[in-house]
Amino acid sequence: MEAQKTLKAGFIQFRPILGDLQSNMEKLSVLIEQAAGADLIVIPELANSGYNFKDREQAFKLAENVEKSVFIDFLIRKAKEFDLHIVSGFNEKEGDKLYNTSVLVDSNGVIGKYRKIHLFMNEFDIFEKGDIGLPVFDLGFCKMGMLICFDWIFPEVWRILALKGADLICHPSNLVLPYAQQAVPVHGMINKYYIITANRYGTERGVTFSGKSFISDTIGKTLVMAKGNEDTVKIVEMDISKSRNKMITERNHALDDRSPEDYADLVL
């Protein structure tokens, strides 16, 4: 199955304001307009609420249900206005539980979501561990999977998304450590797919986020990278035939050359 066209996809880097949904939507409204012409755009982790909550109570107040969300309705309107798919970090409430979620929407509504599996630092006090696995969505023009921020350090999840056929990984982030910019493109090299890491910048209650959002290709090259401290929209063209071709050499295949019978320790 070959994709029909070149994919235009990229990221919006911005600085969400903790607890100010209205301001975050206003800022995103300006930036999404700059992404007009793209097929898909990725927005950072927890873009509706900000990240560094005082406590779980604050996080809960700032969370929304996917089905009844001012923020997601806004994303769907923008997806319709500019005919694009949007992936965004989202502080999700379901009953009395919170999830650090990435939602995928288009002009028709919510297509799907991913809930962060590997929680970071104080997130353990706030969010449940993701409980819906690692879905891959066939958008026609590409197959895409989602990971969130600290998931980046677990090669297992990158690999699983490749095994499920992803051409592109969308990676909303609020990175604080400086390592992901080095490591993430290598996951793309190893699995032969594109990656968009949409990071935030700015300082929130003493925590500084590193910006430098980037897009990497199927051989681990960083195609574009934002600066550390400014609003940025970057779109690149992706050749999906490159992520569909998993041959490394004429006799070596990135996935089929695996030796699962030697890998049992990975699931212990």
Added chain:
Amino acid sequence: MEAQKTLKAGFIQFRPILGDLQSNMEKLSVLIEQAAGADLIVIPELANSGYNFKDREQAFKLAENVEKSVFIDFLIRKAKEFDLHIVSGFNEKEGDKLYNTSVLVDSNGVIGKYRKIHLFMNEFDIFEKGDIGLPVFDLGFCKMGMLICFDWIFPEVWRILALKGADLICHPSNLVLPYAQQAVPVHGMINKYYIITANRYGTERGVTFSGKSFISDTIGKTLVMAKGNEDTVKIVEMDISKSRNKMITERNHALDDRSPEDYADLVL
């Protein structure tokens, strides 16, 4: 269990001559002497025989049994002379089978070996797939595992060696592609251990090897790298307490934060 001392370990980069065991031992003799004072040294893949065999018959003629090997006897003599551990690539014969093997010796003899699991290009016509898993050896001053060349592109094996407690991965190589120098240190970052990639250089029957052997640390930093085309011996000091500490943050652990219940697809 804390290691008692700082480990001095490194690589020998050289250019094995195809089919000329005597010349390879003479060259290594000079280079191993330059490594005097090290605890452990790594020598490239197939250092006894060279790599780019005309056919399997030639590879078979140039292979030795581990228990009856001029080359391994030489390594053990050198290990004794300089009081060090040596890891070396080795064209191994067992019965009528060939393996692309890495042997670990000290002054007392062979401690263990690893047989390459992920074969590259024409190696499929020559070698059996490795059939002894991914052993980790406790040398007292560190725990070490071995991978060989193209194994580098499979994050599964790097992870398994971390789960088995390796502080250091010794990685004899005959790299031709230019990607490992970028990717391998990231495996070290993710798994929080040291890595020594001992590559060869030179051209053999039309195949050119990339040299640039390197050593990386527990945060993915390349500590030293050789040039692409010359004999090189590099030794660094490794602080094994850094590879024993798998905390990434005060609340995040490189291995314990894994979510194996989500990883079942890795062994399908």
